[in-house]
Amino acid sequence: MRPFVSLSLCLILAACGGDQDQRTTPDETGDLEVTAGSGRTATMPPGLDDSRWRWVEAHCTEGPLDLLARGYAAHVRVHQRGENQLLLVHDQQFATESCEHTVVQQATLPEGGGESWLMEEVVRVAVPSTDACYGRPEENRPGDVRMTDGRLEVLVQRSQWCNGLEVRMVYERAAQELLAEDEIVRRYVAHFMRGDADAVAELFAQSGALLEPFTRTETGDPYRHEGRNRVQRWFEESFTTAPWRAMKIAEIEEGEASGGATQRVVTWEYMDPRLTEPMTGRSRFTIAAGEIFELQIELTSEPSLREPAEGEAAEGEEEATET
Known part of the structure; x- marks a missing residue:
């Protein structure tokens, strides 16, 4: 599946937290340089791996940040x-705006010690994938x-949540729960765009299966990869064929429920450097x-491949995209 929720090379759009013209954003020269200040050294908090947390409040430098008016959870x-x-x-959910996000954020301790972590938004998936819902990373x-x-x-x-001031998001520990169907879909898209085959495969049951149209059987049917390990291997190989992947969810529909299982049918657009235009x-x-x-992945348009540059090996159409 390939919702092309713009990469995190995302070039988009409206800010998430407040009117941008209310304040002048501070000078960002040297923003990412870790310098001496309070003398505090950033450290890794213990016991965070594989933990789950629920948002409870937010603060900007100048005071509390009210997100409840937007139905934020x-x-x-x-x-x-x-x-x-x-x-x-x-x-994330903005109930008032009927908008949902999955955002993958990477936090890295400074090399050699320092006060500040480096905070990077790696990828963002928005449903619906409108400019207003997507916001600005x-x-x-x-x-x-x-x-x-x-x-x-x-x-x-210097966060957009606070129009250029520092944001502090506060969470309380929450019990582990099963992912909801739409969360699974958004995470699939997010980890797919990140090229993380292990994280994609972890969304599958041990006996889960992938049916993909890029490898054909002798009868011309989609190829079936049975089991989480084989699914992981297929994605790992697929991710080597393009340096980046962009996916956009056009629509998520509820399919028929059967035998305790539910279904989500996702229509998408997909783009990578080998294509001249998005495929669907x-x-x-x-x-x-x-x-x-x-x-089960199905193509609804044929991939339009660009001419390989001089010195590049032409790639087969069956490698044109992976979902």
């Missing part, structure tokens, strides 16, 4: 990557990830107990 799952990096996967900024009185605090300097398709997710049991 959010959960974040935290995954530790080595000794110095966290991956924060945010599922955060630039890379200094920030902090810390525990205060048992609560998780995520700080980003449809993906059918069969989901049960918070996992994908079957994903």
Whole structure:
């Protein structure tokens, strides 16, 4: 499936938090340089790996940030990557605006010690994929990830949430829960655009299957990859064929429910450097107990491949895209 919710090379649009013309954004010269200040050294909080948190409040430098008027609610799952990096996967809802996001944020400790983490928004998936819902991604900024009185605090300097001032998001620990169907779809898209085959495969049940149209059987049917390991291997190989992938969800529909499983039918647009224009398709997710049991990918347009540059090896159409 390929919702092309613009990469995180995203060039888009309206800000998430407040009117941009209310304040002048501070000078950002040297913003990402870690310099001496309070003398505090950023450290990795213990016990965050594979934890889940519920948003409870937000603050800007000048005071509380009211998001309840927008019907805001959010959960974040935290995954530790080595000794110095966290991956924060945010599922956000703006009920008043009928808008939902999955945002993947990477937080990296400074090399050699320092006060500030580097906070990077890696990818953003919005449903619906309108400019108003998508908003404008955060630039890379200094920030902090810390525990205060048992609560998780995520700080980003010069944030769009606060019109150029620091934002502090506060979360309380939450019980682990199964992912909802639409969360699974958005995470699939987010991890697909990141090129993270392991994270994509983790969304599948151990016995889950992928049916894809890029490898054909002798009878011309879509090829079926059975089991999470084979699904992971296919995505891992697929992600080597393009340096980036952009996906946009055009629509998510509820399919027929059967035997305790639910279905989501997702129409999408997809783009990568090998194509001259976006291609379109449809993906059918069969989901049960918070996992994908079957994903069937269908193309609804033929890929239009650009002419390879001199010295480049031409690639077969079957490699033109992966979903």
